[in-house]
Amino acid sequence: MSTRSNFDNELLELKKLLLNMAQKAENAIKEAMEALIHQDLEKANQVIEFDNVIDDLEQDINNKAIILIAKESPVATDLRRIIVALKISSEVERVGDQAVNIAKSALHIGSEKHIKEIVDIPKMMDMALEMLAESLNAFISEDTELATQCAAKDDQVDEMYGKLVKELLAYIPQYPNQTNQITQLAFVCRYIERLGDHSTNIAENVIFLVTGKRYNLNA
Template sequence: MNTRSVFDENLKQLKENLLDMAEQAEKAIKASLEALIAQDLDKAQSIILRDKLINEQEEKIIDHATMLIATEAPVATDLRKIIVALRVSSEIERIGDLAVNIAKSTLHIGNEKHIKEIIEIPQMMDMALEMMRDAITSFYTEDAGLARKCAEKDDQVDETYGRLIKELMGYIPENPAATNQITQLAFVCRYIERVADHTTNIAENVIFLVTGKRYDLNA
């Protein structure tokens, strides 16, 4: 196998590792919301403990990328691919952290009866995770067009977030004893909104990867 083929195979492996890391982060986000809805405190605690696995995946990706830079001395497009891979892994790691934050909110609420059935929050999560899947796919396929679509979906998440926060805050005057729960649910909404923000950052990096130009998809 020639030098170029070896380098391309290493880049492919880097992408595969990122796909696996993104899958683990998505599973963690889904599980954290399931724990919230079911008030499964054991499950919430396990999500917090498993976060180290995502962190370890990021460390392996960093080590792999560093090895490629040190041994292959890539230039131009190849170097950009490695740099973007590192940035994407950082955004995914932060999404994993948000799953931990949701799990912690679940623990803070504990077994206190929910003030209302949790329906809209999972719907917002579905939008954010659809964005995440599209952004990761766009990274793997280097599809700048798909990456740009994340901006449109981010607007929908932001709109839902604003509406839910307003609704939740409106419950406090009538349910002052539930202020802690309401506040924690508001935090959960914020964490999901941040998932969409980190996903948009991934999309921006994909566009940079493909075009060499930087775009602010939140503008």
């Protein structure tokens, strides 16, 4: 096998590791939301414990990337591919952290009756997860147009975040004894809003990978 072919295979393995990590982080977000909606405290604890698996995968990616750089001394686009994989793995690790944060909010609320059915927050989550999927697809295909489209959706997530938090805080005078629950639900909205930011950061890294230039897609 040629040196180039071997290097390409190593890059492919790095990408596979990263996508496996991303899938686990995405599932963790969904599981955490399920735990919140159904007040499943056991599931919330499982999400928190599972975060170690995502952290370990990030470490595996870091180690593989460092070995690749040391062995192959890549330059230009090849080097950017490795650097971007490292940066994206860091964003994905933070997605896992947001899942943990949502699970912790579910635990803080506990079995206290919800002030209203949780419907809009999962819709916001779906939108943010759609952004995450698009940013990762842009990374796989090295598609700058898809990356830009993904980042454009962040405004919609931000708008939904502002609307939901305003609505939640308006409940405090009506339900003063449920202030903790209302606050935790507002935190959950914030964690999901951050998910949109992580996806935008991934999209920015895709553009850097392809063009070699830094762009702020949140501007």
